[in-house]
Amino acid sequence: MISGKGVLVTKDGEHRPVTYEYVRTVGGGIAGQLAYAGATLDPGLFADEMQLQCDDGALLNVALSLTGDTDVGFVGRRAERAGSAHA
Incomplete structure (x- = not known):
C-alpha cells in the first residue's frame, strides 16, 4: 500500500x-481512499475526473467512488506528464 499526503485538484481548480x-x-489502475478534514465534498464532484498530486511527486487522475464521514474511495490511473511517455 502506498500512502502519504497530497492535494486533490478539482475540475474547477480548487485545491x-x-x-x-x-x-x-x-x-x-489504482484504487484507494482519501481522508480529508473540514468541509464536506460536493456530491457533484463524483461526476468529474480530478487529479491527485501526491507528496512523492506522483500525479494520479482519479474519480471518486464511495464516501464516508471523513474519507472517500477513488479509482484511477497515473497521469501522463507533459513531454513524457510514462509517469
Missing part, C-alpha cells in the same frame, strides 16, 4: 489537502 492510501491493480 483540497488530503491524506491518501492506494494500491496498484491489475492492468495499471
Whole structure:
C-alpha cells in the first residue's frame, strides 16, 4: 500500500489537502481512499475526473467512488506528464 499526503485538484481548480492510501491493480489502475478534514465534498464532484498530486511527486487522475464521514474511495490511473511517455 502506498500512502502519504497530497492535494486533490478539482475540475474547477480548487485545491483540497488530503491524506491518501492506494494500491496498484491489475492492468495499471489504482484504487484507494482519501481522508480529508473540514468541509464536506460536493456530491457533484463524483461526476468529474480530478487529479491527485501526491507528496512523492506522483500525479494520479482519479474519480471518486464511495464516501464516508471523513474519507472517500477513488479509482484511477497515473497521469501522463507533459513531454513524457510514462509517469
